Amino acid sequence: MAHLLELTQQGDPGTIVDESQLDKIQLQNPQQLYELWERQQWQAHGIDLSRDPADWQALSDDEREYILWGLSSFFIGEERVTTQFSGLVMAYEDQSEEAYLATQQVDEARHTQFFGRYYDQVFSIGGGIDAQLERVREHVNDAFVRLFDEVLVAENKRLIADPSDRGAKIDFITTYMMVIEGTLALTGQYTITTFLERRGILPGFIEGFQNISRDEHRHVAYGTWYLQQAVRRDRSVGERVQAKLAELLPIAAEVLVPPGCSLEDEWEMFGFTRSEVHGYAFQALSRRMKAIGLGIPQLV
Template sequence: MATDATRPRLDRDRRSYRYYRNAVERHWDPHEIDLAADREAIADLSEASFDGLRSTLALFGAGEEAVTEDLAPLSVVLDDVADQLFVTTQLYEEAKHADFFDRYWETVIGPEEERRGGERTSPTDDRWFGEAYDELFARNEAAMAALLDDDGPENRALAYCHYHLTIEGILAQTGYYGVQRNFSGEFEALPELPGLVEGFSKIRSDEGRHVGFGMWKLKRLLAGGEVDPSLLHETVGDLAALTRRIVGEASVEGEPGVPEAGLVEYAAEKHAQRMAQITDDAGEFPSVEELVRLEE
């Protein structure tokens, strides 16, 4: 097939290309985050709060590993080069996030378990995962895999709703918000964990781009009349019920920190905000700089 040699292969004005460049420019290494202070400070956690932190980190670690695998079908079906470039950075970043959580467990959680007289646990133990969590990620895996059988507009929309909008845009962002507030020094009864907070800050920044990409793709599907808004509302509304259950199961009643009601409220706000940005024709879609800044 003949091509125009004067025409650039990449559309550098395309939103996904700008997301790709933002990812390149904001590169970070999870092994450069200093965890020494966390190793000492975590001893000040009560048994209940320590158990709650372990559960939360296990959920994050398993989630990052799962979404790293589940994103692969999207990288296969995307046909625009700029979109493909962005998704390669997302795959890389999801793997990097999984590496951070694994390193934190090995460097901080495991030694603290031994110090408290217990045996080292694995972040992949079934004990950490409830039915709602398992169901949400099973649905996400199925929605992403469906792209390989039928890469139509509705399946694309369902994939973005499950992966980018719900798991990353609502559930993960709520968890990052809670952990960062809990261990940044805001609560006197909880120790500061600077390594954990730094890692979560960088991960949240990455996720801002990921969520923005999925939102942009959904907005384009709606603008082109390829899917009906009701599909998005029904799908995300159904999945949001699972996220509320997961947040409730991960909360430790009576312990210091952001209360369950505050986390549920934050998740609901994220849900409403994301849907408005996608479905409001008159609304201005956030730039990648705004998405990254807001998630920090």
């Protein structure tokens, strides 16, 4: 029953894949992703939440606490990735990329708004987004704080200080799109959505979360495209991406550990075993890395 770090031993040994494979993988570019964004609009304040409060009240205290833990990491994460995104918008290299990046910052703000509305109307935790975030902070672990409040914040500051610093841009995109979105968010969305669908509860949340998930796939697609292009131009970029993954995957593995458990325990999360959760995360990241033309570095 392997966890994320052990899986890196079993996967691709970290070598760059055959060059001839790279050209076969065509990704959507920022102009196409911008146009896709125009077709995929939704309203955080327009989703019907009328059935959710009764479902929520019918759950046990333990179930409510558990769901609150899972959702609060997302709520705080969405605020972090909204406010720590400006450096990347400043680092655009052409008009299409700028247009795309502007849409992503709006998306992240919309995701935060959805959680704010949901906590207020369904969980009765109100007072505005800042007050809500302060209240739900108790649910996140030390690894989460390290990744979202320290690493992400520092990398955004580096880009703001010098938006033309391509190394800083590679680091930021690896942290944000490959680790935070491509490994953690996609896994959390899959497990939580599947859990709620199996239970047949909180349909308003599921609808909003599915819209968020569709947006996140677009965001990860941008990061994958950018890194693929950067590696094609300069193979040394691949080593930089892998070094950043080697630094952050041990932290990411700890983020995906439920309260009161350790990485080594055989825990369950939303009905999935540790090895299923970490297996999903590893596969999500591996797919993107393969499209970029890289393997995942071995970590243990």
